[in-house]
Amino acid sequence: MNAHKATITSIFDGTTLIEIPFFQRSYVWDKYLWERFLNDMEFTVKTKSPHFLGTLIFKDNGTPKSSEPYSTQLLLIDGQQRLTTYLIFLKVLCLKLGQSLTFDSHYRFPDTNDLSLQHGKNDRPAFEKVMGMTAPVSITDDFSKSRVVQAYNFFVESLDTSKLNYTTIVGKTHFVRIDLDANDDEQQIFDSLNSLGVSLTTSELLKNYFFSRNNLTDYQTIWEPVFDNSVATKEYWDTIIETGRIRRPLIDIFFDAYFQLFIQNKKYSISTEDKLIYARTDRLSNSYQSFVDNYCGGSKQIILSSLREYAKLFRKTFQPDICDTTIPSTFGIERLNVVIFGLKTTTLIPYVLYLAKNISDTTALNKMYGILESYVMRRIVTRASTTNYTKLFLSFIANEILTPQDLRDRLQVLGGTNSSIPDDTELRDGFEHSKLMNLYSKGVLYLIESHIRPAQSAVVLHGFNNYSLEHLMPKKWRNNWPACPTPLDAEKRDSILLTLGNLAIIPQSLNASIRDSDWSTKKAGKGQEKPGLTLCASGLSTLQDALTKTDWNESEIQTRALWLYKQAQSLWKF
Structure with a gap:
């Protein structure tokens, strides 16, 4: 077995055929991963910094015939x-740049024009279709x-050549290449790489730094009292939270939020390039070290001096288990915790931590939380994009937005942008027509x-997680x-029954x-064993x-939606 760093051009060197096993599972990446990949490529070009794409494991597949165009x-x-x-990404990039010959020279054999990567049974026709395209059209x-084709279509629609450079990408993106001998057990090696060991978390790397x-003594007075002082404390910080589609422990989310309070502070005059790098959670440990070296004169105390205070405040403020109790x-912060953790809007966390630290008036703080709840929930109902949330909420820190009026003004200025507040007309349309994901x-x-619900209600309101x-x-x-x-009426019914007017929590x-x-x-049920609504x-x-209602139909659904x-x-008003 031999492992080493490799670029795409060293893997496809004009003499090697790479085959995906014939019965290998189909290609399964989706839009979320394509977007992430494209963002990574744009980031690599903008910063000209190396980017690691993961591990490739190859195994010798025998000696080819002498007549073959590869050795x-x-x-x-x-x-x-x-x-x-x-390869799909590079194909589209070359098509859009008018550099098809560049792509073919690297990923086809010159004598036969055959592809250097051959797919298995499931994806080979589609992959060859994509690789045979002569223009960047869907x-x-x-x-x-x-x-495979959907990935190609995504890049055709989304790839912006002004943000990309072929030479930079193929030179700066790297794999760890592992070559197995014919007698190596690939299943054992594959299982070991993917199943054994525990990755170091960001917090563990930072603790060592x-x-x-x-x-x-610093460890015992700063770190241990807030992160390691009891089983309950460790359980809190080890709680796994979904952020987007990534699962991270709360302690790593804290260090991300805490870091942003420094990065958005104008007194440090962070360069635009460094801000771009420091915003990436997958580089957080290195970013802390870079910040200390480049903006703190090498003094770790600038970070450590308020670490304990902010960690305590974070734990007091952010409670994922509020989703299991009444609100x-x-x-207030209880409702906002449901928005953050129940609805996975964790991009709010740095700004909410900033507010909790800097606003001592509880009434004003709750008003701020209410504005944030209203903004996010209106946008959820209207199916507005969350793409700009991170940038938007961090801008509130940078601009020191600390009063309800300033926050309202800042949000209302966004009118006409893809971050604007949906108005009442849009909100009503959302209740009548939006088909939201179940969560x-x-x-x-x-909410x-x-x-x-009346305060004197005899029925207890359960936690968010207790409803279906x-x-x-x-x-x-x-x-x-x-x-x-x-x-046509049946088709309309199929559509309207997915809207909020036909949905209930029980x-x-x-x-x-x-x-x-x-x-x-459905209302009455069939006895105690099968109760109804x-x-x-x-x-x-x-x-x-x-x-x-004695009848439930499209008209009743529309009435309830209204x-x-x-x-x-009335609740989420501005």
Whole structure:
């Protein structure tokens, strides 16, 4: 076995055929990963810094025939997804740059024009279709269902050549290449690389950077009391949180938020280039060290002096387990914790930490939290993009936005941009027409429920995590509900039943036989063993009126959507 660093041009050297095993699983990357890959390539070009793309494992696949245009043939044991994505990306880039000959000279054999990378059974036709394109236009034929083609279409639509440079990319992106001998056990090596060992977290790297046996006292007074003083403390900081599609422990999220308070502080005059690098969570440990060296005169004490104070404040402020308990009806950090952790809007964390540290007036602080809840929830209902959230919320720190009026003014200035506040007309349209992912639908209904429920209600409001989402008119309505007059009416029904007016939160899931029953059975249930909505949803303010209806249809769904909109308009107002 031989492992070393490699560039794409050293892997495809004109003499080697790389084959993906014939029965290998299909290419599965999706838009999220394509966007991340494209952002990484743009970042590499902008900063001209090396970028690691992962590990490729090859195994000798025997000696080729003398008539073949290559002298070496290898099996790609691991790395199919990233290598396929890389070649599709380079293909589109070369097409857009008018440099098809550059691509072909590197990734085809000159004598036969055959590709140097051959896919397996599932993706080979689609991959060859993409590699055979002569212009950067989308593919809309039968191949369009292939993820390989969808990746190609994404890059055709999204790739901006003004932000990219072919030479920089192929020179600065690297793999760790592992070559196995014919007698090496690739399964054992693959399992070892992917399953064994525990990666060092950002916090562990930082602990090793800031403390040593020479300053043990600092460790005992600064780090240990807030991060290592008890089992409960460690459990809190080790709590895994989903940020986007990445899972990170709370302690790493804290160090990211804490770092941004320094980076956005204008007194340090961080360069634009360094800000770009320092914003990346995958480089956080190195970024701390760079910041200390370049902006703190090498003094770690600038970071350590307030670390303990901010760590305590972070733990007091951010409570993921609030999603398991009841929350108040009025704006405050409890409700915002549901927005942050329940609805995975963790980009709010640095700014919320900044507010918690700098605003001592509880009333003013809760107003700030309410504005943030209103902004995020209006945008959720209207399916607005979250792409600019990180940049936007960090700008509030940089501009020292610390009063409710300043925050409102700052948000209202965004009118007409892709970060603007949806107005009431857009909010109403969202309630009537938006088809949200289940988590967001549950969040919208839960926060409205918690706000409008009477204080004297005999039914306890459970935590966010204790509710499930229910379609009042089921998706399988054709089994037990009245038929529609025409196929077009059925299509409209299929659409409207996915909107908020037809959705409810209930504290226990209905039995499948009740869930898809007719309306009267769905309300009444089939005895104690199979309760219906009347029993399961008793006391829910967002559902009580619906349960009085003798019929549930498109008109009732629209009526309830309008009612929910009015509750939201009153709650999330500007």
